[in-house]
Amino acid sequence: MSETASGSADKSVQVKLVLLGEAAVGKSSVVLRFVSNEFQPNKEPTIGAAFLTQKCRLEDRILRYEIWDTAGQERFHSLAPMYYRNAQAAVVVYDVTKASSLEKAKSWVKELQRQANPNIVIALAGNKVDLVQPSASSPSAASHSESEDEADDATATPGETAGTAGEPESLRQVPREEAQAYATEAGLLFFETSAKTGEGIVDIFTEIAKKIPIEHILAASRGGSGRPGASGGRTDSTRQQGVNLEENATKGKDACNC
Amino acid sequence: MSIISTALRHFKEPTKEQLTEIFFSIPSLDLSVEGSSQNDEQDKMDINAVLSLGEEEDSYAGKLHIMPPYLAFSSLDKKSVRFTIPLSTIRRVERLNARAGVYALSLLTWHGMKIIVQLTSLRPTADLFCSILRDALKVELQRGQMKQVKSFAKTCYSEVLVSDCSNAADNEHEDGSLITDEKDGSIQDVSYHGGLGLKFKFPGDAKKLREASKIKLWTTYLRNHGRNLTLLRYPQCTRLVQVGLPNRLRGEMWETLSGSIYLRFSNPGYYERLLEENKGTTNTSTDDIEKDLHRSLPEYAGYQSEEGINALRRVLRAYSYKNPELGYCQAMNILTAAILIYMSEEQAFWLLEVLCGRLLPGYYAPSMHGTLLDQRVFESLVQKHLPIIHEHFQLVDVQLSVASLPWFLSLYINSMPMVFAFRIVDCFLCMGPKVLFQVGLAILKINGEQLLQIQDDGGFLNLMRDYFASLGHSAHPTSSDPRARAITVFQELLLVSFREFSVITEDLILSERRRFRGEIIHSIESFAKRGAVRNLRSLGRFNKEQVGLIYDALYKAMCIVPPPPAAAPSPSLFTTGDGHEEKPETRIGLRTFRQFLSEIASWARDEKIVMNGFQQRIDREVAEHEFIDRLFYFWDTGCHGALSFQDLVSGLDGVMFNDLMENIEWFFNLHDKNKDGFLTKDEVLTLSESFLFIFRYEIGDAYLGAVSRFMTNAFEYGDALLPQPETTFEDGSSPQIASNQPYLNLATFRMVVLADEVLESFFETDLSESFKLQPLPEMELPSAHNGILGDLWSSIATDSNKKMFNMFTDEIGKTIGKHQVVNKPSIGRYTKLEEPKARESLLTPTLRKSLSRLSLGSISAASTVATSSSSTLSVNTTLELPKTHAIVPDSASLSAMPMLQAVNAAALMERTPFAIDDARDDDDDDEDEVLDGHDDQVMDEVDAFLEAHDSGLSEADKAVANDLLHAEPLK
Ligand SMILES: Nc1nc2c(ncn2[C@@H]2O[C@H](COP(=O)(O)OP(=O)(O)OP(=O)(O)O)[C@@H](O)[C@H]2O)c(=O)[nH]1
Numbered sequence A: 001m002s003e004t005a006s007g008s009a010d011k012s013v014q015v016k017l018v019l020l021g022e023a024a025v026g027k028s029s030v031v032l033r034f035v036s037n038e039f040q041p042n043k044e045p046t047i048g049a050a051f052l053t054q055k056c057r058l059e060d061r062i063l064r065y066e067i068w069d070t071a072g073q074e075r076f077h078s079l080a081p082m083y084y085r086n087a088q089a090a091v092v093v094y095d096v097t098k099a100s101s102l103e104k105a106k107s108w109v110k111e112l113q114r115q116a117n118p119n120i121v122i123a124l125a126g127n128k129v130d131l132v133q134p135s136a137s138s139p140s141a142a143s144h145s146e147s148e149d150e151a152d153d154a155t156a157t158p159g160e161t162a163g164t165a166g167e168p169e170s171l172r173q174v175p176r177e178e179a180q181a182y183a184t185e186a187g188l189l190f191f192e193t194s195a196k197t198g199e200g201i202v203d204i205f206t207e208i209a210k211k212i213p214i215e216h217i218l219a220a221s222r223g224g225s226g227r228p229g230a231s232g233g234r235t236d237s238t239r240q241q242g243v244n245l246e247e248n249a250t251k252g253k254d255a256c257n258c
Numbered sequence B: 001m002s003i004i005s006t007a008l009r010h011f012k013e014p015t016k017e018q019l020t021e022i023f024f025s026i027p028s029l030d031l032s033v034e035g036s037s038q039n040d041e042q043d044k045m046d047i048n049a050v051l052s053l054g055e056e057e058d059s060y061a062g063k064l065h066i067m068p069p070y071l072a073f074s075s076l077d078k079k080s081v082r083f084t085i086p087l088s089t090i091r092r093v094e095r096l097n098a099r100a101g102v103y104a105l106s107l108l109t110w111h112g113m114k115i116i117v118q119l120t121s122l123r124p125t126a127d128l129f130c131s132i133l134r135d136a137l138k139v140e141l142q143r144g145q146m147k148q149v150k151s152f153a154k155t156c157y158s159e160v161l162v163s164d165c166s167n168a169a170d171n172e173h174e175d176g177s178l179i180t181d182e183k184d185g186s187i188q189d190v191s192y193h194g195g196l197g198l199k200f201k202f203p204g205d206a207k208k209l210r211e212a213s214k215i216k217l218w219t220t221y222l223r224n225h226g227r228n229l230t231l232l233r234y235p236q237c238t239r240l241v242q243v244g245l246p247n248r249l250r251g252e253m254w255e256t257l258s259g260s261i262y263l264r265f266s267n268p269g270y271y272e273r274l275l276e277e278n279k280g281t282t283n284t285s286t287d288d289i290e291k292d293l294h295r296s297l298p299e300y301a302g303y304q305s306e307e308g309i310n311a312l313r314r315v316l317r318a319y320s321y322k323n324p325e326l327g328y329c330q331a332m333n334i335l336t337a338a339i340l341i342y343m344s345e346e347q348a349f350w351l352l353e354v355l356c357g358r359l360l361p362g363y364y365a366p367s368m369h370g371t372l373l374d375q376r377v378f379e380s381l382v383q384k385h386l387p388i389i390h391e392h393f394q395l396v397d398v399q400l401s402v403a404s405l406p407w408f409l410s411l412y413i414n415s416m417p418m419v420f421a422f423r424i425v426d427c428f429l430c431m432g433p434k435v436l437f438q439v440g441l442a443i444l445k446i447n448g449e450q451l452l453q454i455q456d457d458g459g460f461l462n463l464m465r466d467y468f469a470s471l472g473h474s475a476h477p478t479s480s481d482p483r484a485r486a487i488t489v490f491q492e493l494l495l496v497s498f499r500e501f502s503v504i505t506e507d508l509i510l511s512e513r514r515r516f517r518g519e520i521i522h523s524i525e526s527f528a529k530r531g532a533v534r535n536l537r538s539l540g541r542f543n544k545e546q547v548g549l550i551y552d553a554l555y556k557a558m559c560i561v562p563p564p565p566a567a568a569p570s571p572s573l574f575t576t577g578d579g580h581e582e583k584p585e586t587r588i589g590l591r592t593f594r595q596f597l598s599e600i601a602s603w604a605r606d607e608k609i610v611m612n613g614f615q616q617r618i619d620r621e622v623a624e625h626e627f628i629d630r631l632f633y634f635w636d637t638g639c640h641g642a643l644s645f646q647d648l649v650s651g652l653d654g655v656m657f658n659d660l661m662e663n664i665e666w667f668f669n670l671h672d673k674n675k676d677g678f679l680t681k682d683e684v685l686t687l688s689e690s691f692l693f694i695f696r697y698e699i700g701d702a703y704l705g706a707v708s709r710f711m712t713n714a715f716e717y718g719d720a721l722l723p724q725p726e727t728t729f730e731d732g733s734s735p736q737i738a739s740n741q742p743y744l745n746l747a748t749f750r751m752v753v754l755a756d757e758v759l760e761s762f763f764e765t766d767l768s769e770s771f772k773l774q775p776l777p778e779m780e781l782p783s784a785h786n787g788i789l790g791d792l793w794s795s796i797a798t799d800s801n802k803k804m805f806n807m808f809t810d811e812i813g814k815t816i817g818k819h820q821v822v823n824k825p826s827i828g829r830y831t832k833l834e835e836p837k838a839r840e841s842l843l844t845p846t847l848r849k850s851l852s853r854l855s856l857g858s859i860s861a862a863s864t865v866a867t868s869s870s871s872t873l874s875v876n877t878t879l880e881l882p883k884t885h886a887i888v889p890d891s892a893s894l895s896a897m898p899m900l901q902a903v904n905a906a907a908l909m910e911r912t913p914f915a916i917d918d919a920r921d922d923d924d925d926d927e928d929e930v931l932d933g934h935d936d937q938v939m940d941e942v943d944a945f946l947e948a949h950d951s952g953l954s955e956a957d958k959a960v961a962n963d964l965l966h967a968e969p970l971k
């Protein structure tokens, strides 16, 4: 156990990241894609919050993301502070096919900027871009099995007809430019993503990793005596995660695959 | 931008009577939709009684309650034996011929079961009880409820089980599936309710679950102890529930144990009608529900079909129609999807009603206060019972709720494999909410040693996830005893829950909830406040603190004068409109606004300073005047007929930071109704009235003079500056102008105002300063008091009692000639400087009268104490005193009670932490059932839950009770 402690203190940096956003915009799906490179068409709503971890290599550093995926429904709002307290990063997700979800995202950003850790790095993610892309240009998700795609038709998303719709752009309710402009103004990282195809997912986490003041965190965690090392139980699950990561690495998109 | 809800302020602790109803799962009256509320005048009564049932059950002493239309019994320990049966299922009542001095009744139920109750109270009490019972039975007969029973019973699977027991049991394979030879199944008209499981299979391996053995045991139990509406719960019933209900019977037992069956019974057809009446209507809940339909237990086959999805949609929608305030909350979809596997839609609907209303109160409400409250309670229980874990969590800053909140919110369905979660649900519905706490504590205790190793929230969650994944494993894999090896981690969990945490009682949970309710409401409210402030589009020139004070004033006003529903539709009712994604927002109407403004603007309230020799106080009333109404519409820039928080902030911003010129313009615009830049003659008059209103309590006639000078000048200048018209002059004096034509412009108005020193100073500073944002005294939370002492104090410190006290002292003050009432001036500037003499002379009532007659109508004079603004303040503080006094004992009792409880609990809870009882340790096993192999296993499990049950009877009492079994009815 002491070995783990010294090892992680040197090399890996823990980053607490929280996902926020309206219900059903795809927060859990984004995390699932990032952590295990999967997509489940019918994901159960998150109750309270889910917790996952994923490692991410940045140059010579290894970041260990501790991801808190929160529930989106408005009435769970009052629970959110429990999850975003001490978070160093946040991904605020909206659904590009739903204008109201951007409004909600904005109010989350506002809340984070006022109530959360002052140095928090915030990324804005417009999810479900696959729904507004013409099927031809949509990067085909090699990892998906047929059955998954079929089951997709059963999702509640209206108007989704397996990419055959004549003008997929008509589904779009949030123009990229508008969201980009807002993100720039509010000082956020910005991405359009699809948990379904995987587009843009890894990039969010890579860019966050670059922007995080790692030295700062390291100094803080070295100074703080609170967390000397991982417990037995956690070492186990970390190892499990590691397996997943290597799978990811073979698909190698960029720096963030570990 | 946000909803401000004062709902939590209206919470009332249940009365003792309500608690009894809750205990017996009796639907509260407002739930009964059939207009059966005329019953509420009927007598309720309870009486000491001894219950006997046939030879094989012990007799139990307890209390028999008549609560029309129900008869209920509970043994003295409140857990061994109990029943709640509708009176309409009682078919015959006979007084038994027994030994002298013994008063006993025999009750025959619809199921042919004979219950004997010996009424052990005094004879007259017993007579009274019997007459109430007789009357209540008559009423039921007249209502025709008796006839309902038969058709209702047909909807119950237990009837099928019992009717041809030989068949029913043999009809089933060991795997629980029915042998489908329809040879006689179709002949009896079987129309029992069941869930999706009947078609899509029940989760879990029926063989492993030993379904057939369980069915057999239950069939026997139900035959001898009644079923569905007439079920009597003896210790055996609870134990059978603890080993897991058989899938086919589960739905019905859920509704029977939870009491939702009474709702279904007394509201036939309600569910279908509700759906029919609301067909095609949509609201925010329907949208939210739609989003989650495919996200509810998606791995279960039933929810991969339209049939399952449609059932889920209908039940969730029906509930949101029934309870629009609650609407729909995520997690309800999972719960409903789960119960629909075992229950029909109608059954599920009523169970959902009981879950959301009684069993999980406030869990799914928009503020989720119940969830937060129970998390707080859970935390305090962990602190008490698992202090080492609690300490460690504090040390490493781990929040218990990150794991435990979903446990409670989804009844563990979201956390554990379904088969196990359903067994917790079995126990929960049978024994009540305490089960959630007991299981939670047991989980922590069992994992105690590892929990002490965790360093953060993440580690905690990982540990829990691994533990839940292991529930099916053997708890003692290395044990040499095969029986010990057969015990699963899950069985061990239940044993620890119910054995080691039997101190967690329903009463304890209730009192802990009472203890923390105030704290939770406070934190929810301050969270809502921060959100509301943050979500404002603009703070104007206010800082956050100031806006917070505006919010407080608004909140207080909303508590006192709740906005009409039309002005602030409840969030779930608010339709998001066609495409306009307008967010629902709280808006207040005129009446609430007046209340609000009276908190902030000195002239918007009538304050009387009362002195009676004992106390000095300010009696405050909300002023009503056209000026205030005018302000309301002036600030309603969006023309909603109601004001939002933002409107109030912007409105106040528009006046509180003004300088002289801006104030003059503001006042002008306020009275320029059509905003054409001109006041009409009428408007000049109303403007003057506004002045008079604001100045109504000023001392002396400086303001009165100023207003009359203003009027003279306004008309003079106004007339003079009129464009020389073509109209004819009639008598040469002034040009004729209709009272509603443009007359006075801003420049002229300004000139007129500035011509007068008094008005100038009013606009210079006084107007802006008449608005003051002050911290409001903390409002009393719904009683967070504990025990008798708390109740006592809270009843003394009510508002009405304070009023009575005030009246009382006033009366005495009057008799001793010390009673004095003066109006407090709103501005109070000139009192000292200009009117020292007038002020003194005013003290004689006659002079005051004549003066007020002098003053134009509404100006009445005031005097004495509050002469300058600084002295106003001091008056204020002294006047707060009596109130503070009244509250002091309150807070003392608040802090004392928990201490006492903590001491008690510490005394109770002396035990070594983490010592897990050997699950085989059946030292209190006193039952020798002879059963075949399969059933034996189940019984082993059943026995594990054996507890000593106290019948509360002496040997002699038991003999009497036994005799009664053979007694003949009286002639
Ligand atoms: N087409 C498409 N569908 C997606 C995408 N991401 C998520 N979804 C679907 O959207 C629905 C909601 O996804 P979730 O990940 O559960 O959403 P969430 O934000 O976690 O929802 P809550 O937990 O309720 O707050 C699911 O049915 C997903 O399959 C995406 O990128 N493209």
Ligand SMILES: [Mg+2]
Pocket: A027, A028, A029, A044, A045, A046, A069, A070, A071, A072
């Ligand atoms: Mg989610």
